[in-house]
Amino acid sequence: MSPDGAAAGWLDDLGRALRRENVDGWHHDQVLAEARQHLADSGEDPLVAFGPAVDYARLLAGELAGAPVTPPPSVGPARLLVEGVVKTYRGRPVLTGVDLAVAGGEVAAVIGPNGVGKSTLLRICAGLESPDAGSVTVTGGLGYCPQRPALVDLLRAxxxxxxxxxxxxxxxxxxxxxxxxxxxxxDWVPDRRLVGDLSGGTRQKLNVVLAALGDPAVLLLDEPYQGFDGESFLDFWEQVWHWRDEGRAVVVVTHRPEQLKRVDRVLDLGREGAVARRRSR
Amino acid sequence: MSRVRAVARATVVDLLRRRTVVVLMVLVPLAFYAARHDLEGQSIRFLAMGLAWSLSTLAAFAGLAGQEIDPRLRLSGFGAGELLAGRVLGLSSFALPLAGLYAAVVLVDRRPERWAGILLALGLTVAVALPVGLVVAALLRRPLESAMLLLVVAGLQMLLDPAGDAPRALPFWSVREVLTWTVDGTDGGYVRRALLHAAVAVVVLGGTTVLARARSLRRRPHLRHSVV
Incomplete structure (x- = not known):
């Protein structure tokens, strides 16, 4: 049985509040599923059963922070393996022997200042550009979300x-x-508008959707949240954690530091001899 | 085949939503035809060259639009040949009815004795214009430069006497030759030469387009795919 309108609204609020508290991925889904089940079974008013969604989310976040860390899904062999990639533009070295291994169930962030070769690395990983040296091995399907959405303005989403x-x-x-x-x-419902009439943020959402269509095993996302509002930004990262939980290998080029502590690997191209550092979750 | 159809469908939808372009596509050859309506031969030649310019420019813009999204489609599983075939299919499904419409206009308006020549000339216009536009897009990769070059090609083909040597190096010489046979009542050699010229033009221009797009969308050797 699905919850009624008031309960559904409260659950939506709870979902958003949980994300603001950085409770997402498996925990987020689990809390929502349990609350939904309880409300459906008991028929209680959610405010009576749990109190305000914001307070309940804060309470849960505090409890989870003290709880033992849930073991991540088992990490298998690398689905994306980048070995010794070198790229030079007009005599200027951009990538100097980059190594990166991302397994299924891992998220890697590629960081570094402008012009350091983040987008170039992803284009090389996608096979759209050739390196001067090095190789890339992809296991399974590949989805690529370019920085500039490659869309046709006169087609609908x-x-x-x-x-x-x-x-x-x-x-x-x-x-x-x-x-x-x-x-x-x-948090987007495609309508019949032409893509050329969509806002920049909505075009970026379509860009992400197209990359993930067909559930590719490896996802390469080049700053995909440009133009997203705050809520959409949280939705996007929520989706990234979902993909990780599903066992995909996800690589995200990012300038945003707030999510770095939660990714599994960080490849800093601004450092000499860029090799991905493994992080504990 | 479903992938080819998907690209063809997107090409047609994209094209039909450019309403001004569609209107101009219909009006430009008509304007050329009407401009010299007093002279039967000239009006038909102008019509064919107007159509040649319209269709080749349309094909160039379709090719340029595709270059933006083609890498994404290639990564999604499309072959370079499927993308090109889909685009040609989509363009043909627009160009052939347009050529048919103009054939009907000329046949009703002029009632030429060699009416098959009108059908053949406009058919060759479609067959040559599409690879002309696509090859220009594949090589120049910019809209303004492509449109300018196509204007020069169609303009020269219209102005130069097809009996000379230079016009034979231009892609629409076959159309002019068939129309000479149709309007002036020359011998069948004109048609044979025209068919040979058109076949060579389609093979050379189409082949160059295929090579250029295949190179642009090639699988790079550094990227290896292994099965899960």
Whole structure:
């Protein structure tokens, strides 16, 4: 049985409050599922059962902070393996022997100042650009979200999904359905507007959706949240943790420091001899 | 085949939503035709060259639009050949009815004795214009430069006497040659030469487009895919 309108609204508030408290991924889903079940079974008013959503989220975040860390899903062999990648532009070395290994169930952040080669590295990983030396091995399907959304202004969002989905072997209906689900996770409902009429943030959401369509095992995301508002930014990272929980290998180019403490690896291209550092969760 | 159809569908939808372009596509050859309506041969030649410029420019813009999204589609699983074939299919499904419409206009308006020549000339216009536009897009990769070059090509083909040597180096010489046979009642050698020229043009221009796009969208050797 699904909760009524008041309960559904309270659950939405709880979801947002949990993310603000940095409770996401598996914990976020679990708390929401348990609260939803309780409200459905008991028929209680959520304010009576749990109190205000914000307070309840804060309470849970405090408890989880003191709780033993949930063991992450088992980390397998590398799905993305970058070995000794070198790239020089007009005599200027950009990438000097970059190594990176990202397993299924891991999130890697690529950081560094402007012009240090973050986007170039992702383009090399996607096979859109050749390195001067080095190799990249990808295990499973690959999804790439470029920094500048490569979209057709006069097509609708769903038409993009159908087109990209066709390449991934999805029927038009499957592509639309899967795309709508991914869009909902980013708090976006695609409508019939042409892509050229969408805001920058919404175009970026479509950019992310297209990269993730068909559930590729490896996701390369090049600063995909440009133009996102605060809530969308949180939705995006929530989605990244979901992908990690599902066992995908995710690489995110980012300038934003607030999520770095939660990723599994950080590749700082601003440092000499860039090699990814493994972080404990 | 479903991937080719998907690209063709997107090409057609993208094109039909450019309403002003669609209107101009229909009006430009008509304006050329009407401008010399007093002279039967000239009006038909102008119509064919107007159509050649319209369709080749349209193909160039479709090719340029595709270059933005093609890398993403390639990564999604499309082959470079499927992308190109889909675009040609989409463009053809727009260009052929347009050529049919103009064939009907000329046939009704002029009732030429060699009416098959009109059908053949406009068919060759479509067959040559699409690879002309696509190859220009693939090589120049910029819209303004592509449009200017196509204008020069179509303009020269319209102005130069097809009996000379220089016009034979231009892609739409076959269309002019067939129209000479149609309007002036020359011998069948004109048609044979035209068909040969068109075939060579399509193979050379189409082949160059295929090579350019295949190179641009090639699988890079540094990237290895292994199965899960």
């Amino acid at each position: 769903e038409e993009h999904m159908e087109l990209v989905g066709a390449g991934r072997g999805l029927s038009r209906a499957e592509a639309r359905r899967h795309g709508a689900r991914l869009a909902a996770d980013l």
